Amino acid sequence: MTAARAAVEILKREGVDTAFGVPGAAINPFYAALRAAGGIEHTLARHVEGASHMAEGYTRTAPGNIGVCVGTSGPAGTDMITGLYSAIGDSIPILCVTGQAPTSVIHKEDFQAVDIASIAAPVTKKATTVLEAAQVPGVFQEAFHLMRSGRPGPVLIDLPLDVQVTEIEFDPDTYEPLVPHKPAATRRQVDKALDMLAAAERPLLVAGGGVLTAGASALLVEFAELMGVPVVPTLMGWGAIGDDHPLHAGMVGLQTSHRYGNATFLESDFVLGIGNRWANRHTGALQKYTEGRTFVHVDIDPTQIGKIFAPDYSIVSDAHPALTLFVEAARERAAAGRLPDRSAWAAAVRERKATLQRRTHFDNVPLKPQRVYEEMNRAFGPETRYVSTIGLSQIAGAQFLHVYRPHHWINCGQAGPLGWTVPAALGVAKADPSANVVALSGDYDFQFMIEELAVGAQHRIPYVHVLVNNSYLGLIRQAQRNFDMDFQVNLEFDNINAPELGAYGVDHVKVVEGLGCKALRVRRPGELLPAFEEAKKLAAEFRVPVVVEAILERVTDIAMSGTDIASVNEFEDLARSAADAPTAAVPLS
Numbered sequence: 001m002t003a004a005r006a007a008v009e010i011l012k013r014e015g016v017d018t019a020f021g022v023p024g025a026a027i028n029p030f031y032a033a034l035r036a037a038g039g040i041e042h043t044l045a046r047h048v049e050g051a052s053h054m055a056e057g058y059t060r061t062a063p064g065n066i067g068v069c070v071g072t073s074g075p076a077g078t079d080m081i082t083g084l085y086s087a088i089g090d091s092i093p094i095l096c097v098t099g100q101a102p103t104s105v106i107h108k109e110d111f112q113a114v115d116i117a118s119i120a121a122p123v124t125k126k127a128t129t130v131l132e133a134a135q136v137p138g139v140f141q142e143a144f145h146l147m148r149s150g151r152p153g154p155v156l157i158d159l160p161l162d163v164q165v166t167e168i169e170f171d172p173d174t175y176e177p178l179v180p181h182k183p184a185a186t187r188r189q190v191d192k193a194l195d196m197l198a199a200a201e202r203p204l205l206v207a208g209g210g211v212l213t214a215g216a217s218a219l220l221v222e223f224a225e226l227m228g229v230p231v232v233p234t235l236m237g238w239g240a241i242g243d244d245h246p247l248h249a250g251m252v253g254l255q256t257s258h259r260y261g262n263a264t265f266l267e268s269d270f271v272l273g274i275g276n277r278w279a280n281r282h283t284g285a286l287q288k289y290t291e292g293r294t295f296v297h298v299d300i301d302p303t304q305i306g307k308i309f310a311p312d313y314s315i316v317s318d319a320h321p322a323l324t325l326f327v328e329a330a331r332e333r334a335a336a337g338r339l340p341d342r343s344a345w346a347a348a349v350r351e352r353k354a355t356l357q358r359r360t361h362f363d364n365v366p367l368k369p370q371r372v373y374e375e376m377n378r379a380f381g382p383e384t385r386y387v388s389t390i391g392l393s394q395i396a397g398a399q400f401l402h403v404y405r406p407h408h409w410i411n412c413g414q415a416g417p418l419g420w421t422v423p424a425a426l427g428v429a430k431a432d433p434s435a436n437v438v439a440l441s442g443d444y445d446f447q448f449m450i451e452e453l454a455v456g457a458q459h460r461i462p463y464v465h466v467l468v469n470n471s472y473l474g475l476i477r478q479a480q481r482n483f484d485m486d487f488q489v490n491l492e493f494d495n496i497n498a499p500e501l502g503a504y505g506v507d508h509v510k511v512v513e514g515l516g517c518k519a520l521r522v523r524r525p526g527e528l529l530p531a532f533e534e535a536k537k538l539a540a541e542f543r544v545p546v547v548v549e550a551i552l553e554r555v556t557d558i559a560m561s562g563t564d565i566a567s568v569n570e571f572e573d574l575a576r577s578a579a580d581a582p583t584a585a586v587p588l589s
Contacts, residue, residue: 001168001170002033003130003133003159003165003166003168004030005036005037006136006172007030007136007137008037008040009172010141010144010172011040013175013176013177014066015066016040016095018040019069019070020043020045020052020054020067020069020427020430021042021051021069021071021097022045022046022070022076023070023072024071024072026073026100026112027071027076030164034070044458045455046451047079048069048071048075049079049082049419050419050451050455051070051071052079052096053082053083053419053420053427054067054426054427055068055069055427056086056092056412056420057423057424057425058427058431059092060092060410060424060427061431061432062432063212064215066095066144066148067094068094069083069094069096071098072099073098073100073101073112073113074111076099077114077119077120078119080096084096084120084154084156085417086414086417086420087123087153087154088123088153089414091210093148093155094154095144095156095157096120096155096156096157097156097159099158099161100113100116100159103163104162106129116156117158123154125155126146126156127155128156129160130159131160133163133167134168145177145178145180149181152213183302183318184317184318187325187328190315190329191329193326196270197227197229197296199270201269202270203272204232204264204265204268204270204271205229205230205272205273206231206272206273206276207220207237207241207275207276208236208237208276209236209276210237210275210299211275211319211323212407214300214318216319217240219320219323219324219327220241220274220319220323221245223323225247226331229272229346230349231247232249232250232251234251235251235281235398238251238398238403238411239403239404239407242382243403244402246346246350248585249261250264250353251398252282252565253281253283253284253565254281254561254562254565255281256394256398256399257398257399257565257568259356259570260352260355266565268293270294270296271296272295273296273298274322274323275300275319276297278307278308279413284563285563286308286309288564288565288566295309296312296314298319299314299317300317302316353586354587354589355588357581357588358400358574359573359575360373360575360580360582360583361374361581364525364553367525367528367551367553368552368553368556369468369552369558370396373396373401375525375532376438378529378532380436380438380464382404382408383435384436385428385436385438386408387410387424387425387437388409388410388411388441389411389417389419389420389421389441389445390412390417390418391444391445392442392475393468397440399559410424410428419448421445422446422450422453423452423455425439426455428463429456436536437464438463438464439463439466440466441467442468442469442470443469446465446467446508454515456517457515457545458516460544462539462544462545462546463539463546464535464536464548465548466532466548467508467549468550469504469552471491471505472554476489477555482562492504492505492554495507497510503554504551508547509521512545517544517547518539518545519546520534520546520547522548522549531548535547535548557571
């Protein structure tokens with residue numbers, strides 16, 4: 001068979017049944033093999049970067065998923081770089097397959113011939129241009145082994161045109177995936193970590209994205225319950241323990257944090273971090289974050305240990321085997337009566353959660369964003385899979401929305417590329433067609449890759465997209481306050497075709513409808529909940545993306561700090577009664 005056909009057969013045997021991409025001359029042999037082999041459903045993107053983010057969304061939806069994106073030579077590969085950067089930053093395995101000029105002209109400035117392997121090398125676990133057709137099966141087998149081994153991440157395979165069409169000997173019926181390598185904790189290591197935890201008075205667990213990737217959320221919750229220790233999920237680990245769980249202590253950080261989460265962390269004296277990387281938006285200034293605390297760090301990647309700060313003890317391990325041993329050891333200690341009573345500490349954490357809250361209930365027109373998230377909590381239940389990437393919309397969403405299950409907050413953490421949300425949401429909805437997928441964007445993120453909505457219309461991929469529109473680069477405007485300026489962040493203009501919009505410029509409703517989707521516009525608080533309910537019905541009826549645009553006040557500052565977690569600025573009035581925050585995780589007392 002051709003090398004291209006061998007590649008497709010390997011994809012199928014590695015568990016791939018879905019791919020996203022855009023065909024082109026240099027990748028057409030691969031597409032011919034894809035068509036002839038069957039078994040892999042392809043979704044045609046409008047932009048190859050969009051295809052890479054769709055692949056990300058697909059992977060992030062469940063442990064074990066690997067999204068695949070395909071493009072031709074030259075700009076298709078360079079368009080994928082943002083998706084690869086996003087994936088490697090968050091330990092997300094995606095496979096990018098690109099076409100390439102024939103091997104004889106790769107270095108002769110042929111049309112759309114670029115050294116994509118060198119360009120992609122810094123943002124992948126490996127990037128390879130395959131120069132010999134007989135190496136194609138081995139390169140694809142290695143790619144899946146690499147993506148699944150150790151800290152997960154993306155791989156790029158570049159296939160010259162002549163390599164794709166060359167016939168090779170390959171027997172797909174005897175092909176077997178390689179067993180991935182994942183380091184595992186030992187019992188001695190776990191016992192030492194538990195001894196250190198036992199010596200603490202006010203311990204916390206920090207659950208990172210590695211807990212979700214490893215499919216270890218249930219183990220984390222069981223361990224926390226056995227020990228009676230509260231849990232702080234990171235933004236990437238949100239959902240590892242439900243927001244309504246008594247041991248959920250809130251998120252910590254400069255931006256995507258809860259008042260009660262930061263307050264509890266500052267009272268702690270011991271932190272066990274599992275599958276997290278101590279990201280700077282979580283820690284803030286390290287002196288304040290680490291002061292007076294003992295740290296144990298468990299991570300699958302040995303190079304992560306000590307990268308941000310030196311822990312007092314560390315274990316190199318995948319989260320699943322580590323938590324399996326933590327649960328085993330905790331059960332034994334509980335049976336022997338050797339676990340200290342943490343009930344007073346856990347009660348203090350719950351008390352903060354019931355008192356240190358931000359206000360969400362505003363009746364202002366134009367809308368305050370806080371009210372949008374309040375009504376989202378009412379409209380979208382615990383089964384909702386939220387998708388968001390960057391900006392004040394995402395920051396406020398993380399402060400006010402609620403997540404109850406693993407992989408139900410799907411967020412681009414490290415890279416934060418504008419435009420990510422639409423294609424990622426399509427990838428999530430493709431991975432779990434039965435899910436209620438709700439995306440959240442500000443107007444600028446929404447406009448970056450708005451064309452991908454047509455993919456949802458064409459391929460009948462329904463989801464609800466909440467668009468909060470203040471016609472501003474809100475996060476950058478807020479950051480520019482430190483420079484005493486408001487420069488090049490205004491998006492407003494008078495739309496000659498829609499004067500009723502005033503300064504809000506782009507008529508998103510018309511654009512969305514022009515792309516074959518449905519859209520609703522909301523201006524008053526009382527209209528939000530009915531619009532969300534209508535959006536759910538429209539998505540179910542027409543099987544297309546449905547956008548709910550909420551017209552916000554032009555300027556809102558969202559609570560955050562530029563320095564450390566002890567100095568978060570609260571720009572709005574705080575909640576003083578349960579009516580001020582009626583959809584909080586626990587009622588205000």
